[in-house]
Amino acid sequence: MLMPPMQSQSYEEQAMKFAVMGAGAVGCYYGGMLARAGHDVVLIARRQHVEAIQRDGLRLDTKSFDEHVRLSASTEPSAAEGADVVLFCVKSTDTDSAALALKPYLNERTLVVSLQNGVENAERLRELLPQEVAAAVVYVATELAGPGHVRHHGRGELVIEPSSMSEEVARTLSAASVPTEISDNVRGALWAKLVLNCAYNALSAIAQTPYGRLVQGEGVTRVMRDIVDECLAVANADGVTIPGDVDAAVRGIAQTMPNQYSSTAQDMARGKRSEIDHLNGLIVRRGEALGVPTPANRMLHVLVKLLEAEREKR
Template sequence: MKVAVLGAGAIGAYVGASLSRAGADVHLVARGPHLAALRERGVQVRSPRGDFAAHPNATDDPAEIGPVDHVFLGFKANAYAAAGPMVAPLLHERTTIIAAQNGIPWWYFHELAGPYEGHRIESVDPGGAVTRALPLHRALGCVVYAATEIESPGVVRHLEGTRFSIGEPDMSISARCTEFADAMVAGGLKCPVERDLRCDIWIKLMGNIAFNPLSALTRATMAGICRHAGTRALVAQMMEETLEVAHRLGCRPEISVEKRLAGAERTGEHKTSTLQDLERGRPMELDVLLTAVVELADLTGAEVPTLRAITAVADLLNQQVAAAS
């Protein structure tokens, strides 16, 4: 099995190293000092589950790799629309594209039976640009329950979690899903193939949609947001509104708001990826986390006043970040 990892950062390099030690033919696409370190020393993983090293091929040019069986996307969803030229050299007739993204994916309504089948979500796939770059028939969903960070170039610190749930948009248990999952498991990861991955998407999104923008607006950690009575109540309201949208789309995640809050609080003094982006002066990944759910509320007639208010102020902050960069 041949795999290319585009965006071999913290998550991408961790997945690539795990697949490589399982015997897959892995190619990492990275740049800068991180790429130089990957070429020289491979991926060095530091983990409470045991350190290990792997030496997959590393390059900054996907054309050097050629067609692969699976493309794993390790960069953020706001870069997908421009990914076409990087992805194109990697494709053969049956290549899959596995997007390890947070939030609502561009393929959400692809092959989803019901009144919205085939609907394009503008905030996620503006003008169809993401679909053109990442064809729908190649998409496999992936929900990441692992936390990693780049400790130094070429060195990945695995903090917690090893689960990468995957699934087909049409809710089948396909051979291509099973092939990738088996390789992930052989590499020491958990990779359940879910029939209804969309419920996993909503469960994770319940946290992201609230904590990510609020952390950027307040500069607080997840535990800090939970400890403050006012923001804790705000998070709960945002989660309730998010669940209402999910229910109207036919998905009923089996988790309560209080349980989701408790899980977030246990994470401790953790800075969300959105807050980290803000601190580094990078555009924040808000469209797939927040704007998309407001758009889906409009589609389904759900009332989401809190989500609308947070979207407005977070979007203004994002515009200011972009103007300053």
């Protein structure tokens, strides 16, 4: 059934317009949740995806509901014109090109929120855009199950760094059933997420295996231990304070998202270029710069790059 947006927010919150640049699985989930709560949302995505959403609405297939949500969708960055907030969800490899395509259509008061993997994207956006940029850490398990169909496997919370609009955005997202908090240590939280990605993404991609089965493989948890130790050593040398219990967080991923394939695995299965250069590859580069050995991360980075090169030949 095609559901109209829920009218549950105050007038001030309803007046906010959101644009989602790079509306893949992550962007569609958050954009869909905002639209379902009654907000003005436009998804900027690939043509096949956009056509399905324009025809049928966005199918939000979650653990608690399965609905088609009516919202706008476009293939053009110009659709972001007039947005109060842009959720910037493109792959790290496309940050520069997407930012420059978006730039002419943003007003001076637009807040750009980077919902991307890696730890360098927000800084890069600040170099490319005059608008205020806030980094965010994303904890959600989603996949595109087909054109116009996002499937949610678990979690969904966000951590955003302080900005002039962060409190309003956090309230709006939380009211849309997206738990959101503001943190002064988003850099550390981004590194914590990076460690999780380095531990799981490449291994899930190489084996094309979801997290729950992956950790049951012979020797996998020992390899993950090596990966995490290298990441923590690089972070320490780089002056990064990572919050929380990293080891517990690594163990928890397989428990809370047992059926999830990593984004790198999903990219490779579709023949798309992955973000491996911004995950294990970043650990290798920072390790080289700081004099920290990273052999486990280097091996995973090389293996994924080799697999990508082979797929490009087919």
